[in-house]
Amino acid sequence: MAFKRRFAPRKKYCRFCADKNVAIDYKNADLLRDFITDRGKIIARRITGTCAKHQRRLTTAIKRSRQMALLFYTTTHATYVRKKTI
Ligand SMILES: [Zn+2]
Secondary structure, eight states, rough: SSOOSSSSOOOOOHHHHTTTTOOOOOOOOHHHHTTOOOOOOOOOOHHOOOOHHHHHHHHHHHHHHTTSSSOOSSSSHHHHHHHOOO
16 A cells, blocks of 8 residues: 555545434534544545535534533643653
């Protein structure tokens, strides 16, 4: 393989359009975590395949979730560890 497989190889589709039961909720941090990187960044729509409507809702939910401290803003801990090792 020429490239690193960072994501599970699956067809791109809007997960929320495909499954109407999946609610975009800021309390559902496990779901939201699928749409942010390990550094806490929101993954672009073109990568996750989420449609515009749902991506917008997702972004709002993630931001709200961050405020509720369910998700993190940045990897403060990782930076701290790196500083220690240097
Ligand atoms: Zn959608």
